[in-house]
Amino acid sequence: MVEPTTPSTRRRAVPQPRWILLGMLLAVLGSVLFVNAYTNASFTPDHQQSSRGQREVPTSVVTGGPIISANSEQVRSYRLPDRTIALTFDDGPDPVWTPEVLRVLEAHQVKGTFFVLGSQVSRHPDTARKLVDGGHELGVHTFTHPQLSELPGWRRELEYAQTQLALAAVTDVRTSLVRFPYSSHADAIDNHDWPLVKAAGDLGYLTVLNDTDSQDWALPGVDKIVMNATPDGTSGAITLWHDSGGDRAQTVAALDRFIPTMKERGYRFVTVTEGLNLALAAAGAEQRMDAGVAASVGERWRGRMLVWAVRGADHTLSVFGILFVLVGVLTVGRTAALFVLAGRHARRRRAKGWTWGPPVTAPVSVIVPAYNEKEGIAAAVCSLASGDHPGGIEVVVVDDGSTDGTADIVEALRLPNVRVVRKPNGGKPSALNTGVALARHDLIVMVDGDTVFERDSVRRLVQPFADPRVGAVAGNVKVGNRRSLIAKWQHIEYVIGFNLDRRLYETLRCMPTVPGAIGAFRREALRYAGGMTEDTLAEDTDVTIALGRAGWKIVYEETARAWTEAPSSIGQLWKQRYRWSYGTMQAMWKHRRSVFDRGASGRFTRRCLFFLSLFGVLLPLLAPVIDLLALYGLFFLDRKATAVAWLAMLGVQMLTAVVAFRLDREKLGVLWVLPLQQFVYRQLMYLVMIQSVVTALTGGRLGWQKLRRTGLEPIASRTR
Template sequence: MPPRTRRPGPANVARDGSPRRRLPMRLLLPVLVLVALMAMLMLRGFVHSEILADHRVRPPAATDKVPQKILEGGPVIDTRGGRTETLRMPDRHVVLTFDDGPDPTWTPRVLDVLRKHDAHAVFFVTGTMTSRHPDLVRRMVEEGHEVGLHTFNHPDLSYQSKKRIDWELSQNQLALSGAAGIRTSLFRPPYSSFAGAMDNKSWPVTEYIGSHGYLTVVNNTDSEDWRRPGVEEIIRKATPKGGKGAIVLMHDSGGDRSQTVAALDRMLPDLKKRGYAFANLTEALGAPSAHTEVTGLELWKGTAWIVLVQASEHLTDGLVVGLAIVGTLVIARFVLMLLLSGAHARRVRRRDFSWGPPVTEPVSVLVPAYNEAKCIENTVRSLAASDHPVEVLVVDDGSSDGTARIVEAMGLPNVRVIRQLNAGKPAALNRGVANARYDLIVMMDGDTVFEPSTVRELVQPFADPRVGAVAGNAKVGNKDSLIGAWQHIEYVMGFNLDRRMYDVLRCMPTIPGAVGAFRRAALERVGGMSDDTLAEDTDITMALHRDGWRVVYAENARAWTEAPETVQQLWSQRYRWSYGTMQAIWKHRRALVEKGPSGRFGRVGLPFVSLFMVVAPLLAPLIDVFLLYGLVFGPTQKTVMAWLGVLAIQAVCAAYAFRLDRERMTHLISLPLQQLLYRQLMYVVLLQSWITALTGGRLRWQKLRRTGVVDTPGGGAAPGRVPADTADRRPVA
């Protein structure tokens, strides 16, 4: 019987019969995270009255359409079922009403005073504040107070459509049902006053709201506590005249309400001694309770709403904390880079600075090459022009484009080609080390060109026997395009600030593959280049630190490399770098607990690398998220100023790095655009690397397409010669 083959099922086949493509998890997860984050931020803006809010207050209008008995009537207006009635409070009955809450600071204090004096009140709450502070509304109900609606977003309803009014009421009820499990029949319009202030604009709204079963409650005694006129004045204005009943307007939100709380604490016992009672509205009117218990689906919907709002609040609070952490880290890193890079530059540029006696011994330069036909000739010619004696070993790693033949056809002295089946860059480098004749070994990429002095500058630190490896200064050769210019800024800042800082701290994280030098003894002691990670350069550097070697930076050892010229190539390269760095950090995690001189990297370097190269960049998008949020919802001016401040700090650091590296400042013109576009791409790449690592995914080496646009700098220099007595010290394998 032939073996069964699995055919794609209907769920995996498109209508035309072709297999349906699924969005990879590494892309789907970031998209879902972004959508969820934006949804939560939108919800936060919604419940903070930053979306759909309309706080306009209408000018006075005519009153000819308002029934006279309403204008001359009491503060409770009943338009339910087509009625047109008003109600007044009985004598010596005071109904205290509080608008705009609940507030997390002042509402609890108001409730404490009411409980202290055994008094009840009516709280007209907004949906936004109820959604954010449901525990306070729950406390109001549990302590016997009545709750009324004050709309969701506190707009002037005279400007709103019936659809918007319905939404304000239903959303306010939804929040109330989720917070306290009740509905209410009491309503107070925002910006309302006495019944006599009703006009042709507000009266139709009152009639419409009544048709939905609500009692409209205004007031006939205004404490004017919102003006903060002083405790004595609030008491005077809130006290009913002639023993009459009153509905008193006060506020438990919207600003500092300390005077309101103090006035309430003095007024309640005073008026009680004079025979006043402080009851709920329905108690004073002898009517059924305004509250109705909510059950079933309505309760579930309200509860779900409160849960979502609370989640958005906690998420936002977490994002704010994360933003503060990121801001602190970014600023601290910039300050540290400026201070330490300046100290490094002053130290190595002193006239009396020296690593020791000049290093003049020959050097083996290894060039691992895989399909580098377009670049290899420029690379080899730049090495042949070196002013330091070198041998060049081009290790052809199974190229299929004739790379090895191109080098052999050049016929340059001291240039050898070693062929091997494709085994990867680490294997190619190890093969080169095994065939190298000299004890100082320089490694470079097949798409990179050296200046004539690069090798000489790169090996001078080896005069110090403690130095095991040296990082050179990699620079972008194809920086004329926009993507190239952005990478040029990144490289200059990275090498002239980051590497100087790490040099001073003695925890250099990476010897760049484009330009680095090693002592053979150091390589042999750590086992050579490893293929355990996709960042073999970072891996070997960390291994050298753990073995006790010093790793330093040579600013004048410049190498010009071809940076990716398309977004796709850039993505592939940085994805590999990010993932490989994470692999290297995980591989060398035991350095954190190692002791002795070799443990310095674990105590300082590994935490620095993890924090500044993995964690901080992952959180850095919070700056842009809040920039977008602030631009849309405000405060726009403060948001723009904050972002410009961060950009100014980065510009100062970039300008200082360009000055240290003697680069033209004109490329910094694209810095703002880099921060808006290029940085976002790097964030997504890093996030994708995190997801690949967390989901156990594997990432293969991704070869970049080269163009060979980086030419030999300083052409014309004589090739470096190798002393005859050492030319054949190591045989070719």
């Protein structure tokens, strides 16, 4: 966080690198999710594929053995010699079950051939190294276990190459063995599969199929697994097992029975390469195959980069999972607190006989800071001057160097209780302080120049001052221009996010903001707080925290309503919320040291900054996790479960909205736009918060960014 801005720096625009940094952050986040989605591609060991005919497959392959050496020049297939078994394992390594399989193999002094997934090797490097250190053989089973026949050639090669890189990084070796996912026996190769076998051969791979399939993935029981894996008679066999992909307790138990049983029948156990060399020797061939070769330095380094990317993506998604839980807890906690405390607040205020004390009839001074407010200033001033407060209302319009004739418009109204003060442009805090200094009365109401009051708003707003402990009162801000979709979204946000929250904050005695659109102050309280300062871009939050620290009670008066013009475009909304978010962070930073104060100052600041940090910064900053994981889940996880989870969160928000609208006596019809709000408006607010944090952390400065106004229609023409 940076130190608060000064007037001399405030007008400078945010440097372009902030946007670049934000774009880089989003790009990295998207890349991480893509990597994780790619490496977490789901698969089912029992994938079924239909035969496409075998006319193009050589007869020697269909009737041959499970080891195939095929390329564009020659085709050969091999069987293991009689009474020879190669145990092969797919889909690992697994940090739980691969060590269990190794324990059984070691107990029986047998070596196996493990066809590994590159993604699993990246995630469990220690387990993969144990395979090599134990003298076992490795083969490629692709990186993500896809159906290769459905992929283009470049993608198949990528699956092989990435697995080789992962092996190079973790075990320092590369292998020439490959087994396709969902492959079975040689006689099952069809016209669709054969090109894959030849393409793999052109890349230097031996394709390894199987003679017997234990079908342990189906968990049929130990007896059935052993029976499935047992070859006929004395035939040699490459047997298929799995050391990953689920609970492999049956696999481990079956191996522990299968190995000694087959040894008693005179079988020897070999790796695939050892079995191939035995077959070559029996055929009188001089050629011998190596189990693996050392990877080059370049392959090892490229592999490390790949492994780091996979593990980094996994860790990031794990963090997202934790954040998802945190967001859920915060959301549910906030909702529960709102229901309990805000509901209690509303019931107490609406109870028969509720009163702040004797009616407040002291005169009121209303300060209106105005800079280029020609569109709405007349309606605003007229609504204020015609208020029904019995003690009388003085309106002081402070024209802060307007260039559009704002002051002339007010003077032309010729209202007897309205004064116009002209001053050089100095910013909103300066205009407010000028108005306070010139005000004749001790009850001060501050109003934005684009805000229209109802006739009784001033009278209702100052009634809490009957309690001498009250130093400031927050009014009820309403969106006046509700016709557009973006305005409806803001209307919902004002009712839920602002007015409902103020009930909660008053109950907890930690009101962080008296809104600039409608707020009342005791002159004495403002003096204690030091007036309006230019230290932050959120002068209303700054002064409110200062009042709370000084021990003044700050309350919310829901019946005092003010109608403001909400931004009507995405660009204008972005500017406004960016300034609000950044200004709030500045105010929090400015008052951070007071959390260690004793007495009222420390108590207020600890509560205020705690809730602001949780619900004003942390929750909005982390809330995108819900939408990101929802989007991720729709594409890469269980769509139904994801949709149910997302709809549940929407249901919580809808319930909160209904409660807020009921408490604020608003019509519920507009809530039909709430689901749409999740897809556009909420994402915009995420980006605003992220940019605010980036600006704060990088020391950026933000200008006031004056919004363009069009003017509110008269209150009488509006129906609520």
